[in-house]
Amino acid sequence: MALRKDIWRPAIVMATAEAIIAKGSIAGFPLMWLPPMGSFQFLADPFGLWRDGRLYVFVETYDYRVRIGAIEVLVYDADFRLVDRQPVLAEPWHLSYPLVFEAEGETWMLPEAHRSNRLTLYRAVDFPTRWEPAHIIELDHVAVDATPVFHDGKWWLFYTSADREPDKMTALHVAHAERLAGPWTPHPANPVRVDVASARPGGCRA
Structure with missing residues (x-):
């Protein structure tokens, strides 16, 4: 029987978010692929932050032989040349989606x-x-792919629930707070959306 594994290879799309949304696709835009990994390894879930003319791309790095994700940073100059790469965060448990x-x-x-x-x-x-x-964020459920948004003077946190395996993909919850440290108040209608195609902030895995 063949062994099937997910192997991800992220890329930087050379276009603005507005241009991608307007087109409804990344087709036709230039891509710059992140560095390849070795056998049974991959990079995933990239988040970028520009600072002082450099792009810092934080990614999950995963090795199927270890089975615990950790976080690395890839540093690019203004011409998108890779100038540095280092591990930045590891825990005894799996880490991914380094927002x-x-x-x-x-x-x-x-x-x-x-x-x-x-x-x-x-x-x-x-x-x-x-x-x-810095802070443990207390919520109504253990969160998956928690994503904060600051809107109209208040923080909103979007996440799915880890209570049941199906809920990780289908049950969108929301909480709000005045400050990142909290306290966080869950929305009384949680889960506010139940849909495998659009509930999980990190994207559909179905």
Whole structure:
């Protein structure tokens, strides 16, 4: 029997988000692929942050022989040449979806880590390579692919639930807070959407 494994290869699309949305596709836009990995390894879930003329791309790195994802950073110059690559965060549990953003005078990372049974917000101690746990975000469920959005003076957090395996893909929850540290208030109508095609912030895996 053949052995089937997901092997991801992310790329940087040379187009603005507005142009991609207007077209409804990335077809025809130039692509710059992230570096390849070895056998049974891949990079996934890239998040980019420009700072001082450099693009810092944070990615999950995964090896099927270890089966625990960790986070690396790929550093590109203004001409998209790879100039550095380093590991930045590893835990005893699986990490992926390293959402990196700036807010409240700090740089934050909110990686997917539901196997730790909690949602941990990390703060950059020495960007981009050193991060420390800053806050445990308390919610109504253990979150999958938690994605914060600041809108109209309030933080909104979108996530699926890790309670049941199907819910990871289908049950979208929302919470809100005045500050990233919380306290977070779950929406009274949670789950606000149940749909395998559009509920999970990290995308449909069906």
